[in-house]
Amino acid sequence: MGLILVxxxxxxxxxxxxxxxxxxxxxxxxGADKSGNxxxxxxxxxxxxxxxxxxxFASKGTSTVLKKGFDIMLEGDAAKELVELPSxxxxxxxxxxxxxxxxxxxxxVAGDEVKAxxxxxxxxxxxxxxxxxxxxxxxxxxNRGAKRSIAEVxxxxxxxxxxxxxxxxxxxxxxxxxxxxxxxxxxVWPMIRQRPYDVVPNLDDIPKNIFxxxxxxxxxxPDLNFVxxxxxxxxxxxxxxxxxxxxxxxxxxxxGKEKPAAAFIDAQGVELNWFxxxxxxxxxxxxxxxxxxxxxxDKVWVLGVQEVITLGALxxxxxxxxxxxxxxxxxxxxxxxxVKTYLGANIENFVKDNLTNDxxxxxxxxxxxxxxxxxxxxxxxxxxxxxxxxxxxEYEMFGWLVPTSSKPSVSNTFPxxxxxxxxxxxxxxxxxxxxxxxxxTGQYEKVLPMDIYPQHLMKAIMANxxxxxxxxxxxxxxxxxxxxxEFTCTSKMPLQKILREGLNTMRDQG
Amino acid sequence: xxxxxxxxxIEPDKKKSPFLHTLYDGFFTFAxxxxxxxxxxxHIRDGMDLKRTMVMVVLAMQLCYIFGxxxxxxxxxxxxxxxxxLLEGFLLKIVYGLVKILPIFLVTHxxxxxxxxxxxxxxxxxxxxxxxxxxxxxxxxxxxxxxxxILALSVTFAVIIGKEAFGGTGMNILNIALLARxxxxxxxxxxxxxxEVWVAGLEACSGGAAVDYGFIETSIINPLFGWLGMSGxxxxxxxxxxxxxxxxxxxxxKGGWDAVTAVYSTDQMxxxxxxxxxxETCKPFIIAGALLLVTIGIASWRVMLSMLMGAAFxxxxxNLWGATPFMEVPWMYxxxxxxxxxxxxxxxxxxxxxxxxxxxxxxxxxxxxxxxMIVRVMNPAYPEGWMLAILFMNVFAPxxxxxxxxxxxxxxxxxx
Numbered sequence: 051m052g053l054i055l056v057x058x059x060x061x062x063x064x065x066x067x068x069x070x071x072x073x074x075x076x077x078x079x080x081g082a083d084k085s086g087n088x089x090x091x092x093x094x095x096x097x098x099x100x101x102x103x104x105x106x107f108a109s110k111g112t113s114t115v116l117k118k119g120f121d122i123m124l125e126g127d128a129a130k131e132l133v134e135l136p137s138x139x140x141x142x143x144x145x146x147x148x149x150x151x152x153x154x155x156x157x158x159v160a161g162d163e164v165k166a167x168x169x170x171x172x173x174x175x176x177x178x179x180x181x182x183x184x185x186x187x188x189x190x191x192x193n194r195g196a197k198r199s200i201a202e203v204x205x206x207x208x209x210x211x212x213x214x215x216x217x218x219x220x221x222x223x224x225x226x227x228x229x230x231x232x233x234x235x236x237x238v239w240p241m242i243r244q245r246p247y248d249v250v251p252n253l254d255d256i257p258k259n260i261f262x263x264x265x266x267x268x269x270x271x272p273d274l275n276f277v278x279x280x281x282x283x284x285x286x287x288x289x290x291x292x293x294x295x296x297x298x299x300x301x302x303x304x305x306g307k308e309k310p311a312a313a314f315i316d317a318q319g320v321e322l323n324w325f326x327x328x329x330x331x332x333x334x335x336x337x338x339x340x341x342x343x344x345x346x347x348d349k350v351w352v353l354g355v356q357e358v359i360t361l362g363a364l365x366x367x368x369x370x371x372x373x374x375x376x377x378x379x380x381x382x383x384x385x386x387x388x389v390k391t392y393l394g395a396n397i398e399n400f401v402k403d404n405l406t407n408d409x410x411x412x413x414x415x416x417x418x419x420x421x422x423x424x425x426x427x428x429x430x431x432x433x434x435x436x437x438x439x440x441x442x443x444e445y446e447m448f449g450w451l452v453p454t455s456s457k458p459s460v461s462n463t464f465p466x467x468x469x470x471x472x473x474x475x476x477x478x479x480x481x482x483x484x485x486x487x488x489x490x491t492g493q494y495e496k497v498l499p500m501d502i503y504p505q506h507l508m509k510a511i512m513a514n515x516x517x518x519x520x521x522x523x524x525x526x527x528x529x530x531x532x533x534x535x536e537f538t539c540t541s542k543m544p545l546q547k548i549l550r551e552g553l554n555t556m557r558d559q560g
Numbered sequence: 561x562x563x564x565x566x567x568x569x570i571e572p573d574k575k576k577s578p579f580l581h582t583l584y585d586g587f588f589t590f591a592x593x594x595x596x597x598x599x600x601x602x603h604i605r606d607g608m609d610l611k612r613t614m615v616m617v618v619l620a621m622q623l624c625y626i627f628g629x630x631x632x633x634x635x636x637x638x639x640x641x642x643x644x645x646l647l648e649g650f651l652l653k654i655v656y657g658l659v660k661i662l663p664i665f666l667v668t669h670x671x672x673x674x675x676x677x678x679x680x681x682x683x684x685x686x687x688x689x690x691x692x693x694x695x696x697x698x699x700x701x702x703x704x705x706x707x708x709x710i711l712a713l714s715v716t717f718a719v720i721i722g723k724e725a726f727g728g729t730g731m732n733i734l735n736i737a738l739l740a741r742x743x744x745x746x747x748x749x750x751x752x753x754x755x756e757v758w759v760a761g762l763e764a765c766s767g768g769a770a771v772d773y774g775f776i777e778t779s780i781i782n783p784l785f786g787w788l789g790m791s792g793x794x795x796x797x798x799x800x801x802x803x804x805x806x807x808x809x810x811x812x813x814k815g816g817w818d819a820v821t822a823v824y825s826t827d828q829m830x831x832x833x834x835x836x837x838x839x840e841t842c843k844p845f846i847i848a849g850a851l852l853l854v855t856i857g858i859a860s861w862r863v864m865l866s867m868l869m870g871a872a873f874x875x876x877x878x879n880l881w882g883a884t885p886f887m888e889v890p891w892m893y894x895x896x897x898x899x900x901x902x903x904x905x906x907x908x909x910x911x912x913x914x915x916x917x918x919x920x921x922x923x924x925x926x927x928x929x930x931x932x933m934i935v936r937v938m939n940p941a942y943p944e945g946w947m948l949a950i951l952f953m954n955v956f957a958p959x960x961x962x963x964x965x966x967x968x969x970x971x972x973x974x975x976x
Contacts, residue, residue, distance in 0.1 A: 064869050122604070345976035417603040439604065442597055445564055449593030450611040457607040462856040463616055464607055479597040483609025484589065484686055487730030490613060491916040492860060503917060506965055521969030536602045540613055541730070546601045 107309045111322030114340045115306070116499040119328035120534060122269040122458050123474045124417070125381040126437075130276055132375065132388050137395040139428075140185045141202040142170045145195070146431035147240060149249040149557065151175055152199035162189045166392075167214030167237055167370030170203050178253055182237030184372035184393035186212040202428060207392070213369035221365075229294055238364050240431070241357035245338065245350050246525035247557050257351040259298035259342055262289075264314040264355055265305035267332030268416035268530070272377035272435050274355045275311035276388065281359045282313040284371075288353075288362030293319050296351070303337035327499060335531040339500045344525045356434055360393075376400075376429065380438035381476040382410045395429050400436060411479050413437045418533035419546065442480025450483060457482065460497060460538045486541040494535040494545075502526065504535050508545060511552035516559065519552050564592060579681040586677065586687035610729075613858055614692040620852045621696055621906065623845035628838040629657030632704045635759045635835050640771055641800035646833065652785070652792070657704075659776050660760050661838060664699045667708050671715045672698075679724045690729030690736070690912075691719070697737035697906055700839025701899075701947075703752055704760035706744070710751060714743040734954045735913045738947050745947070753942055755806040758835035765805035771797050807835050808897040809936070813943035816885025817893060829896040840899035850905035859909035862918060863925040867904050870929020871895070878937055886937050898936065903928075903946035913954040917964040924960055928953045 144154050150173040157169050164170070164183040171181050185207040195201035219232050230253050233239045244251035251257070264274055278285055292300050299321045304310050306326030315322070323341050325331045334352045344350055353361070356374055363371035372393035379386050384404050397412060402425075413420035415433045429436070458475045462468040494504040502523040510518035529546040536545040567588055572580040590611070598605060633653025634646070643649030672691045680687045698715060718740035723732045744752045751757060756765045763769045773793055782792035808829055811819040824834055832842030840846070853859035875891035882888045895901070908914065908928050915924035928949045935945025 060868065061872065064865055343975065345972065347976070411597075411603060413603050419601075420603065422599070422603070437603075443595045445592040445595050447564075447592055448590075450590075450609055451615060458604070459607040461606065461608040461612075463612060463858070468856075477604040479603050480593070480605070481596045481598055482593065482605045482607050483611065484594060484596070486610045486688060487728065489610060489690070489730040489912055490858075491911045491914070492918055492921070495918060501968065501971070503965060503968060505916065506961070518965075518969075521972060522965065523968075523972060533602055537604065538606045538608070540606075540608050540610055542605060542609065544601045 105306070105309075107315065108304070108306050108324040108326075110315075111304070111324055112341070113306055113324035113326070116325060116327030116331045116336070116340075118495070118497060118499040119267075119330055120460050120497045120538070121267070121328045122417075122477075122534075122537065123472065124269045124439075124458070125474045125476050126379050126383060126386045126439075127270055128272065128377040128379045128386045128388050130273070130388070132390055135389045135391065135399050136207075137391055137399045138207060139190065139204050139396045140183075140187075140207050140392055140394045141204045141396070141428035142181060142183065142394055143202045143428060143430065144171065144181070144200045147173075147181070147250055148247065152197065154181075154200060156192055156200060156203060158189045158192075158203065160189055160191055163187070164189060164205060165212045165214040166372065167216070169237070171200070176252070178231070178234045179239050179250060180235055180237050181240055182214075182370055184370075204428075213371075216364070216368055216370075218368070219365065226294060229291070233291075233361070233364075236364055237370055238361050241361050242351050242353055243432070245335065245344055245352055245528065247553050248528050249557075251349065251351060255349050257296045257298065258344075258348050259338075260292050260296050260300045260351045260353070261303065261334050261338050261341070262292075262300070262320075262353050262355065262358060263303040263332055263334040263337055264310055265303070265308075265332045266416075267329035268418055268533075269329070270377070270379035270435070270437055271332070271416055272375070272379075272388065275314070277375045277434065278311055278313045278355055278359070281363075282311075284359045284362035284366050285313050285355065286317060286362065287366045288358035288360075289317055289320055291361055291365065292351075292353070292358070298342075301337070301341055303332070303334065303341075305332070330497075330531055330534055331499065333528075333531050335526060335528050336499055339502075339526055346520050346525060348525070354432060354434065357432070374429070374434060376433075377435045378404070378438075379435060380410075380413075382406050382438040382440055391429075393429070393431065397423055397427050397429065397436060398425050401425055401438060405438065407440075409441050410438050411441050413439070417477070418537060419530040440476065440478040442478030444480070446480070460493075481542055483540075483542055485543070488541055488543065490540045493538055493540060494532075497534045497538055498531070500526065500531070504532060504545065507552075508543070508548050511548050511555070514555065516556070519556060524549075524552055524556060567591065578684065579677070582681035582687060583677055586680070589686070610689050611692075614689040616856060616858050617693045617853065617906070618696045620849035621700065621839070623848060624700055624839035624842065624902070625661075627832060627842040627845050628700060629661050630654055631832060631841055632657035632660050632760050632838065634833060636761045636771075639759050639762055639765070639799050639803050639805065640794070640797040642794060642797060649791075651790070655781060656761070656777070656793075659774075659781070660704045661699060663708055664702060664704075664706065664711060664838075667711050668698045668715055669695045671712045672719050675716065675719045675724065679728065683728075685728075688729035690723065693910075694718070694736040694740075698740050700902070700906075701737060701741050701837050702744070703757045704838055705757060706751055710744055710748050714740040714747075717743045730912055732912055733958075734951055735907055735910050738907055738951055741947055742951060755804055755810050758807055758837070759805045762799055762805070765799065765803065767799055767801035767803060769799045771795065771799075805835055809943040812889055812897060813886050817889040819885075820889075820893075820897065826893070826896055837899060840902035843896075843901050846901040846905050850901070853905065853909070859905070860911070860914065860921050862921040863909050863914055863928075864904050866922045866925030867908050867929040867932075870926035871900060871933045872929070873926075874930040874933035875937075878933065884937075886943070894933065894936075898944050899946055900932070903932070903950060907946065907950050908953075913957060915957040915960045915964075917961050920957070920960040920964045924953055924957055927956070 154171045154173050156171045165186045166183055168183045169180045170183050183205055187205045187207040190206045191204040193201045216236055234253055240250045242251055302317055302320045302322055304314055304322055304324050306324040330336050374391055374393055376389050378400050412423045414423045414430045415435055417437050456466050456475055458477055459467045507522040532545045532549050572584050574581045630653055633656035637643040672695045676691045718736050722734050722736050722739040726732050761772050763772050773795055777793045785792040808820045808824055830843050834841055854861045875894040878887040879891050915921050932945040932949030935948050
C-alpha cells in the first residue's frame, strides 16, 4: 500500500514538474516571460524561493530574471575610495585590438613629444581609424614582440597634461558619415567593439543595436555605479552620440538586484533592460541574447561604461579624455581600492608596496577572462580592473579527495560551497586536476543563462564544422561569456581558447 | 612533505621507461594533485576534477558492495537450509561473500586497469579515471559464481573493443560495464542466465545436491572459525528439498505475481534478500546511492526520473493489455523485482554514453524505461531488460542529441 502511495506521489510530482517546465518554455517562447513574471503552475512558490519579482526601482523598461550562473566569492573586494596613484609610463598596445594587422603603421618614434589625443598608429588595412595617445608626454620606446610585431608604444607621461585641440563639431547639421569620420580621426572610434568577434567595427557598418552593460558581475569586478560618479554628463553625451550611429536602439543593461546610479536609471534616449541573477548576468553578451539576439550576418556594437564616458567627453570637454577608474582587487593586495589613472597605465605603481607576498599572479581584468601581466606590464585597453592572486604551483596531498584548503566550487561535493554559499575564498591559480576529454555533460548549461549548448559548440569548433558553429550560436558568444563554464569544467578544457579559434575561423571565412 | 620528496626521487625516467613512468604518474597524481597552474584563459579553476567525480560514484556504490557480500553468503545458506535467519551466522555469511567477491573484484581491476595502463603508456597520455567506475560496477552486475576466466575475457573485450578502440575515456559509445556483462550474456549464456547461476557454492540448484566448497573454505576458514570457537562451513550439507534458486523474475515469467509471492515476500524483495547479481538486489541501498549522486549533482536526475516514468508507464500499459501472467503483474510490483533501480542509478546515468543535452536526457531515460520493460516482460528467453535497453539506447543517444541540436539550430534560423 505504502509503495502505491509513494509511486503516486512521484508520478504526480513528475507530471507537475514536466508541466511546469513546459509552461516556462512556452512563456519564454511567446515572449511573455520578458517582464520576469512567473508563468509556472506554482507562482507563489517560485516567487518566494527565488525572488522573481524585481524591486520597485526597476519599474521602467523590460526585465529578465536569470537563474543560471554562479557567483564566485573571492576575498579582496576594492574599498569604495578613490586614490590617485600616478603612473609614470603609459602604453598603447596594438595586440589589445583583435583583428588588426600585427605590424601597424606607427606614426611616432622614440623621443617624440605627443599630446593626449595625438595619433600613435593606425592599421594599414583601415588607415582612417586612428589609435591615439591616452596622455601627453615623451614617447620613450616602441617595443616589438614576436616576428617584429608591435607590442607596445610606451609614453612617459607629463605631470601637467596637454591635450590635442579638436575642431568643434556641429551636431545639428552633421550627417552620420561626418560623425563617424570625426570619431575615427579623433581617436575614440576604437572605444566601440563589434559583436560578433569583439573587433573594432568598420566605419561603413551600421549596427543593428548598441548595447552597454552598466554592471559587472565577474568576481571582484568594479562597481560601475562608483566608477561613473562625477562623469554623468559625459556618459549621457556619449549615449546621445551613439544614438546617432545606429538605426536600432541603444540598450542599457541594468542591475535588478541593487539600485543603480542615477546616471544609469535616468539615462535619456535609451532602452532600459533590467537583469537580475548571478554572474554572468552582467555580461553584455548574455544581455544581448535576452534582448535582441545576434543572428548570422548581424552586427551589434558594445561599449563599456568608461568607454562611453571617453566618447562623450570628446564633445562635452572637447578633448581626448582617457581617464580611467581602475579597481585594484584580490586577496594578495594589502589595500584593495579604486585608483584614478589613464588608459594603458603601467601596473607597477599600483602593486608596489601593496603586495602581501611575492608569489603572486597579476591579472589585468578579472580572474575569469583577464590577461596575465608582469608587474612591469600595462593595463589593457578595455580593462578597468587588476586582480592579484596567489600562484598555486604546489602539490596537495589527496587534493582531489579531501580538500585540505577551501576552494570555490560550483559542485555540491564540496560541503563548504554547498552549505555556505556566502563564504569568501582565497583562490589560487592551481588547475585543480589534469586535462581530460569531455566526460561530464550538462555542467556548462547550469552556469550559462543562454539557449546555447556550449559542449556541442566546442565540439563543432574542434571539428571545424562551420554550419554547426553558426547554427549553435557561435556569433552570440564572446570569451567572457564562456569563462564561467571554463571555470567549472571538470575536464579542465580551455573553452575560451577554443571559442576564439572558432571565431577566428569564421572571421577568416568572411 | 617527506613523502613528496621521496616520491619525486623515485620518479622513473619518461624516455627510458615510458610504461613505468605512466604507472608512476597514475599513482602519483592520486597521492598528490599536480602543481600545474592555469595559463591562457581562466586564472582560477573549480576544485572539481574527473578523479573526484569518479570516486564519488564509487562511494555511492559502497552500500551495494556491503550488502552484496552479505547476500552471497545468505543465499548460499538459505539454499542448504542452515542459518536461514537474516542475522544467524552473519560473520560466516560475510566471510563467504568476501571469498566470492574479492577474486571477482581483483580480476576485474587487474585486467581492466592493466589494459588501461598499457594503452596510456602506448599513447603517451596520462592514465584516465574512467575505469574506476566501470571496474567498481562490473563485480556488482555479475553472478557470484562467474568463472574468473570468463570474467577476465569479458573485461578485456569491454575495455579494448568498447573503449580503447574508440579513443579512451569519454569517447566510448557503449557503457563499458554493461558491455562486459553483455559479452558474458551472449558468449557464455549458461553462466549468467537461468535459475541455477544466482546462488553461489552449490553443485546444482535441486534438492539433495551437494555444496561446492573450495580450498579457502575448508582449509583456511573452517580451522580459523573452529579455533575461534564458532561453527564453520558444513561440508556434508545438501540443498534442501524443493529449492530451485529461481529469481522473482524467473518465477514471474512462468506464473505471474502469484508464483512470485508463493516463494518470496514483498519485503524480502524490497530489502534484497533474494538471489540475483551481486549488487543489484537491495533497493533501499541503491536508492540511497542514487539520492547521494543526485544531491551532489553528479548523476543526472533527469535520466533517473524519466526512466522511472517510462518503466511505470510501460508496466501500466502492459497491465491493461494483460495477455500473459507476467503482463498482469501489478505495475508497481515490477519495481520490486529485478535490477531496475541499479540500472537507473548507475548504468543509465553514465554521462559519456547517455544523451548529452538536457532535453535529450528526458527522452533517453523515458525510452530506456519503456524498452527495458518490454524486453523484460515480452522476451521469452530472458526475463530482464535493462542491460539490453540501456545498450540499445546508448546507440540511439547521439541521434536523440542530433535532433535536439537541430531544433536549437532551427530556432536560431527562424529568428533571423
